[in-house]
Amino acid sequence: MTYLDEMEHFARQNNIPVIVPATREYLQNLCRTKKPKTILEIGMAIGYSASCMLSVCDANIVELEASLPNIELARKNFDKLGYTNRVNIIVGDCVLELPKLRGQQFDLIFLDGPKGRYLEMLPDILPLLSPDGVFVSDNVLFRGMVRDGAPIPFPRFEHTVEQLREFLNTLEQDPDINTEILHIGDGLAVVTKRKN
Numbered sequence: 772m773t774y775l776d777e778m779e780h781f782a783r784q785n786n787i788p789v790i791v792p793a794t795r796e797y798l799q800n801l802c803r804t805k806k807p808k809t810i811l812e813i814g815m816a817i818g819y820s821a822s823c824m825l826s827v828c829d830a831n832i833v834e835l836e837a838s839l840p841n842i843e844l845a846r847k848n849f850d851k852l853g854y855t856n857r858v859n860i861i862v863g864d865c866v867l868e869l870p871k872l873r874g875q876q877f878d879l880i881f882l883d884g885p886k887g888r889y890l891e892m893l894p895d896i897l898p899l900l901s902p903d904g905v906f907v908s909d910n911v912l913f914r915g916m917v918r919d920g921a922p923i924p925f926p927r928f929e930h931t932v933e934q935l936r937e938f939l940n941t942l943e944q945d946p947d948i949n950t951e952i953l954h955i956g957d958g959l960a961v962v963t964k965r966k967n
């Protein structure tokens with residue numbers, strides 16, 4: 772078992788949600804072909820998806836994460852993998868921290884933080900995407916509830932589903948970007964900037 776596989780196993784054992792194998796494969800292929808130099812990840816958990824990406828390209832990554840226990844585990848994992856110097860962890864609420872990144876540019880942005888707040892973060896995320904960059908959001912189909920007619924099992928999911936629907940509609944209606952919705956894992960929205 773590789774250390775990446777051990778990280779995934781640890782996350783599943785401890786109910787820490789991390790990307791599924793199909794999403795890992797998609798992100799790693801993207802990193803191999805696009806060769807990003809700068810990555811922004813919103814929602815790091817224990818650093819599994821970040822490590823998957825860092826293992827196949829030579830990018831540096833900026834992380835936004837609020838959970839202190841997750842951050843402690845992620846730091847240990849990055850240390851073990853020799854990635855510490857390539858990772859900058861910003862501790863705090865991503866919604867509040869994102870506007871502070873204004874002026875920076877990222878070749879790959881991976882959004883995997885609070886699902887009910889994707890829409891709110893969008894205006895702060897899009898300006899951070901470099902002209903040839905790719906912006907990938909995870910869980911946008913949210914177990915089939917967003918667009919595929921799956922019933923919403925708990926009232927507490929209603930807000931998240933509504934927000935994700937609005938998030939996808941907003942992306943698709945934006946004339947400055949191309950959006951593809953992929954049925955990979957729990958649904959990926961893949962956004963690139965249109966050339967004028």
Ligand SMILES: C[S@@+](CC[C@H](N)C(=O)[O-])C[C@H]1O[C@@H](n2cnc3c(N)ncnc32)[C@H](O)[C@@H]1O
Binds near residue numbers: 814821836863883885
């Ligand atoms: C799905 S997990 C990320 C998994 C990770 N991308 C991976 O696949 O290895 C979501 C993470 O977002 C973090 N998170 C949730 N709300 C947040 C917020 N408002 N600000 C920053 N981080 C937040 C959680 O603590 C959790 O670690």
